[in-house]
Amino acid sequence: MKRLYTIMTVLLLGVCSTFAAGDATAPADSSSHEKLNPKEIIFEHLGDAYGWEVPFDHHHRIPLPIIVYGTDGFHCFSSSHITGGETYDDNGHLFCLAPYGSPHQGKVVEIVDGKEIRPFDISITKNVAALFISVLLVGGLLLWLAAFHRKNRFKAPRKGLGAIEALVTFIYDGVIKPTLGPQARKFAPYLVTVFFFILAMNLLGLIVIFPGGANLTGNIAVTLVLSIITFLVTNLMANKHYWKEILWPDVPVWLKCPLPIMQVIEIFGIFTKPAALTVRLFANMMGGHMIVITLTLLIFIFSAVSPYAGGGATVVSLMFTIFMLLIDVLVSFIQAYVFTMLSTIFISLAQEHGHEETHGGDETARGVLETK
Amino acid sequence: MELFTPDFGLIFWMFVAFGVLFLALWKFAWPIILKTVDSRAELIDKGVEYAQNAKEQLDNARKEAETYLNEARRQQADILRDADKMKTQIIEQARQAAQIEAQKVMDSAKLQIQQQQKEAQQQFRNQVSEFALAIAGKIVHRQMEEDNAQNQLVDSLLDEIEKKN
Structure with missing residues (x-):
């Protein structure tokens, strides 16, 4: 019975929108000299602007x-x-x-x-304003959580704050602690801030009207800055072992002495890591926005062909748009998580000690063997 | 393409905004949040450990109490059995002692009786001999009244002595 209702609703929607589109044909014809340019619309939505659009105007x-x-x-x-x-x-x-x-x-x-x-x-610009809103949102929520903790020691927050703290522990206990071990406390402030910041920007980007709608994390400048900061944290906080591995790695001498092949590869690797971070977040979020906009634009493209096709396309593209937006909510979370996780891994790689320092005698022996 | 060329203004503001956010949270939020989260996790771990220990101890204590109880029951049974044994033993001993005592009493009584019997016999013998003497004296006295008889006796006695020599 429930399924029947669903099917009826979808059919009714299709029929109604078809008639609506058919009715709208007459006045639409008069202004059809404004040709639909999907590419322009898509890039306008993905890009930056000097003002912030308001709905229906x-x-x-x-x-x-x-x-x-x-x-x-x-x-x-x-x-x-x-x-x-x-x-x-x-x-x-x-x-x-x-x-x-x-x-x-x-x-x-x-x-x-x-x-x-x-x-x-x-x-x-619109993106900068959205950035400020994200900063205020993240800062406000986390300071609120901090104030809660300052007031009630050891009491676990409930409801909204509990959700925020669940995310904090999800990242802190689930990613940072296992990867960084004893240094978790040192790097956690940066990493958890990055997670919340990206998550807030991603989710705000999915809200279509005013406080959201800016394609922030789908903007290469934003992801670039974030990965530059990870890059700086990784390399400025790196220990001796990390630099030794880059400048004089444990490989046969001919691979590094007359021609610095390994060094070139390793130094190249330093820069490919943040580049991968930049592009991954940027491409994922931009792709999500682009698909949603394109699906929405399908309605107008089909309407230009025939009102009835437009009516059908409305139902289909609406369903797909909602589906894509829901997936984007998931992707927002996953991408924030992935960025944080990869940053954690990059930082932990630069914090790793050699075999000799971290482990006991057995490991030292193995390290010596490997060197030989 | 515009999408792939980072815009300077946004990069600038991004650095500023992220810097401000990070510094604010680093100073005011993360120390307290991370500390609380860490110490609470520790507290919960400790609590669980404590509860487990307590349960273990309780189980141990219960087991111990049960063993003590069993031990006590066993001892009680032992004691009862011992007491029973001792009772019969005491009764037995008492009976034996009584028997011995009775025997002793009886023996001494018998001895006394025998003695008395002996005395009585002695007395009786003495009396009999007295009576016999008296009777014999009287008889002799009466027989010796006649001189003949006296001579005859002396003769016979003399004969006897002669024969012997």
Whole structure:
């Protein structure tokens, strides 16, 4: 019976949306000169913007501050002055968004003598604002948890805070402690912060309207910074053994002496690790967003062909979109977990001691044998 | 492509934002959270260990108590049996002692009786001999009243002595 209801609902949805689409054909024809450009829409959604869209309104955006260092110092003004395509005059300096086809398309440029010059741009864009929201969210939740612990020693939090603490222990006890052992306490603050930060950004990105919707972790700048920090932590905190393994590894001498083959490979390896981190998170999250947007766009693409096809596509793509979004929730968590886990492993590799230092006599003997 | 070229502004703000977040949490949140989580885990571990130990001890104590109880029961049975044995023994001893005593009494009584009998016999003999003497004297006295008889006796006695020599 329950299944029957489900099937009926889906069919009804299909029929209704088909009629709705059919009805909408007449007025839609009049404005069909605005040709649908899926590629542009997709990249607009995946990319950054100087304002934040609000639902059901294509003209108004939440204005965000633009901060640029132009030809003569800093300029700061609201993005509402230029997002409509206008040119803004800030004390004699002209700023506008670079038009379609320009090398700086969509970015703020300063117009000097008719030429577009890209200023030093540290505007609070949509992504930066979303970043701040994530920071506030993560910081707020964790400080709240800390305050709870400060107040009630040894009492386990319940409900929402309990969930946050479950995540903390999931990462701390499940990943960091087994991998880093006695040094877990030293690196845990960075690693758990990274986990929560990525998780918050991922999940906020899945919320379509205002406080979310920014494709933050699907932006290569964000993942790049995170993996640069992991890279710095790994290499700056590394011990002697790590550098010895890179500069003079335990391999036959001809592999490292006249031609530093192993050294080149090892040094290359130092940089491929953060690169892999960067690309993995970026590609996964961007891919998720792209699939959802593409599925949504299918409705409009099919509607352009025929209203009835559009009606059918609505049901199908809606179901797929919901399915994909649910998968993306899972992926958000998995990717935050994977990033944290890989960072932990990279850091632990740089903290490892040689056989001689960590183990007893047997291991030392084996180490000597291996060296020979 | 724009997607693959990191934007400087975002990188800058990312460093700032993450730095602020990390420093704030590092200073105010993580020490207390990690410490609490660690110490609570330790506390729970210790609690479990303690409970296990307590259970083990309780089990041991119960087992021990049972062995003590069994031991006590065994001892009680032993004591009862011993007491029973001792009772019969005592009775037996008493009986034997009584018998011996009775025997002794009887023996002494017999001895006395025998003695008395002997005395009585002695007395009786004495009396009989007295009576016999008296009777013999009287008889002799009466016989010797006649001189003949006296001579005759002396003769016979003399004959006898002669014969012997």
